Amino acid sequence: MKKRFLYLLLVLLLVFALAACSSNENAEPEENLDPGPVQEEASGGEEKKEPTYKEKMVPYDQLEPTERIVFLQNSLNYSREGFYTPETKPAAETITYNGDNVEAYSLSYAIDFLTKGLEGEVTITLNDGSKQALAAEDFAGMYVSIDFTSEEPPVLYNPETGTEITDFLFAQTQAGEVIYSVVSGSVYNAAELIDTIGWDPEVTYRYVATDKFYIPVAPAERETGEIRGTLSGAINGSFPDLTIAGGKINDLLFIEMMN
């Protein structure tokens, strides 16, 4: 009798266990049909993904500033917060040029991004390739008359001394730093630009945007890369062979050496 009771109990337990298993099997497809849990599962999986370059990037402010090539237009034309804020963004001033009152930006906005300062003379290179030397003080006092969306080069003018540069391409300081003009609609090969100013073509440089986002660009990537003056007036970098950030850096403010 006792054996028969135990046998019955065992059978009942087995039946309950099977019923429980069967119930779980039915629940699974229902859960899969519910978009809620599926969605949670999807986002749970995403969390395991590798962080993006920007998430891994050492914040720019933690880096040591080095010698730079500063892009004139983007040092004056505020696009987004970063090195500038809405409160500190460049503002045009009224100067007298050829007897007229014109709006112009102080060149000091660009000069302030140079890390070695101005000393002695600055060598100006014009678009026709000709060069001229200018006293650093004269250069520092200049203003920039510019239409960011024009293909015409900006006019640099010192209202105190009357010095005027009408076909400006770039200026190089005695320390080797550069202020470079890229007008709307113009395109420069990235490697040739480095070559033009005499920087080492064999090293990796850091390309830094106005919002402090940056990408390292090696010589091979510069070979096929371009610095472009866009229709909107911004200067962007494009490096088809660079995988970081899709090979793009918009609002390029300066290129600097990497220690």
Add this chain to the structure above:
Amino acid sequence: MIMEKVLKAAEPYLVNKTVKDLVIGLSLIGCQLDSGHVGVSYVMREEIPRGCSNFPFAKEAIGKPALEIARWVISGENSLQRAIASAVLAAASYEQNLPDDNVQGKLFGVDFKAGDTVGMIGLIGPVVKELSAKVKEVIIFDKGAEDPRLSPMEKQPELLPTCDVVIITGTTTINGTIDSLLTMCSRAREIVMVGPSTPMYPQGWQSSRLTVLAGSWWDCEHKDEIFKIISLAGGIRQLQPYMQKKAVAV
């Protein structure tokens, strides 16, 4: 319907992807797929239904297969739903190798000639400025804008057939006017579709008169900034720092 062919061409880039995130602003829509890529499309405010709580589909899109949402570009009940699909299509287009726009200063890769009459569907200020200096005449139509440079909409059937080059905004794929517009451009040497809403799938357009797709990709590293700007009613001008212009011949 040309968008059916475009959707077919986009399918290989949509399968096995889901919509990860979505933002709908006053001017633009942003979408991120689980691949990380970001797409942006235009909100045709004047065409969306009035009222509140009318768009439950938007929240439901997150987590759904990208292909399912992209199909809204045809089946969408209103222009907002179709615009979400357009953003999905834009985000999925990254997996193709598309060339940059304006390389060597050649806008959309098109040779504009001094004697050209250019038609423009959708006013794009910087392009008008650029072209006005290069061509004979720019005729502009824009239903949603008020500007003295605009020609009356009812003149489209009369003036578009006279144009040598036509520039059409990608929003015409959202409001369903693209098929009839392409029919009107009977004499055009080049027809260029421009703007972020342009579905960048050249194969899908091959049976149409369109010759160039000039759309945009977006810097995915700055997804948070892009979505923030869109959520605060930002437009293309505010998003420009994150834009990567592309142009491909069809």
